[in-house]
Amino acid sequence: MKRLLSTIFLISSLISYAEGFELVTLGSDGGVFDGNISGYLLKSKSEENFVALDAGTVLPGIKKGLEKNSFKNITIPKDTEWNDIGYIFREKIKGYLISHAHLDHISGLVVSSTEDTKKEIYGLKSTIDTLKNNVFNWQLWPNFANEGEGFKLNQYTYKELSPLNEVSINGTTLKVRSFPLSHSNYESTMFLIENNGEYLAYYGDVGPDKVEKSNGLDESFKVLGPLLKEKKLKAIMIESSFENSKQDKDLFGHLTPKWIDTELENLERYSGKGNLKGLNIVITHIKPSLKKNENMREKIEKELVDNNRFGVQYHFPVQGDLLEF
Ligand SMILES: [Zn+2]
Ligand SMILES: [Zn+2]
Structure with a gap:
């Protein structure tokens, strides 16, 4: 009996x-x-509520997601007064993680705010200060x-995050x-999101450490390395x-494929050789x-x-796409 119970416990903990x-x-x-700038919705597979990772575009993205059946796991009640876009927007997005307050990361949040519900906006002090002083200021x-x-x-409650x-x-x-x-002398953020022992790292706009004369990426890799290994x-x-x-002089705090390759080399120093193989890397913020x-x-x-020496799994989602990890 004891053995059976411990087996059941083991299986349920694995599930x-x-x-x-x-x-x-x-x-x-x-x-x-x-209509298609920096914004993502993230949730655990075991529940129905999302957090937004930046919010450059919100409603047009939900509309496209519905067209692509990307909200198939969300239950929309029959008796709601809201249409599907409205219901997901108002009821299923529970908060916003804003990496930095550049317009292309907040404009959707601002424009749709008149139809939004009570939520938290999470960000570092610099991001919250910009929103507070320069955006939601009656001007x-x-x-x-x-x-x-x-x-x-x-309607929105600022939640200032302190690093780490x-x-x-x-x-x-x-x-x-x-x-x-570091994003060209401006502060941006990597959010490390955890759900029940599993992690996803979302980087806001960022330039290469070497060009930015920063150790921001390096510091984040020190934390990601061991997680990758495990x-x-x-x-x-x-x-x-x-x-x-x-x-490099024209990057203005952004990355290119060869700089991603250089930064991955640094990440491998912290994760151990070969541990990047198969890692899901979602590419964001391509400028058309x-x-x-x-x-x-x-x-x-x-x-x-063509230059994937670490064998990572690149993903290039477009508006409305659903990815599962
Ligand atoms: Zn930016
Ligand atoms: Zn941007």
Whole structure:
């Protein structure tokens, strides 16, 4: 009996361990079409509530996700007064993790705020300060938050994150730790999200450590290395704004395929040789070109896939796509 019980316990602990994540892309690009910029929804497979990872585009991404059946695991009640876009937006997004307050990461949140519900906005002090002083200030936009200028509509509650501190994301089973990054003399953030012993790392805009004269990426890799070794890191989301021909002086705090390769080499130092093999890497923030016959997405995909010496598994989701890890 004792043995049977311990077997059942072992099996159930294995089942609860292998929960995994679901990721819906709301906006896949790093500019210039305002209907498809930096925004993702993340949740544990074992529940229905999402946190948004940046919010450059929100509603058009939910619309596209519904068209692609990417919310198939979400129950939308028959008797709700909201349409499907409205229900997922209002009821299933429980909070926003904002990596930095550049417009392409917050514009969806701002524009859709008039139809949103009470939620938390999580970010480092620099991000919260920018939102507080320059966005929700009754000048650029009404103050939908709980702090800052003038009358406070109290729909959003700022949750200032201190680096490395673990914080639970209200309404979800997720927890987050934040790591400061350098984005052309501006502070950006890597969010390390944990669900029941499994992790996903979301990098906001970031330049190479060497170009930025920073150790932001290096510090984050020190934490990811051991997780990779223990097979607990399900995916990394990181940007490749430009193609390889972009010169370092023109990067303005962004990465290219060859710089991703260099940074992965550093990550391998902390994870041990061979441990990057098969790692899911989601490429974000590709900047589209408006030139004739120039497809940046195709170019960057090719540059990454053709030079994949660590054998990672690259993903290039577009708006509305569902990825499961
Ligand atoms: Zn950006
Ligand atoms: Zn930026």
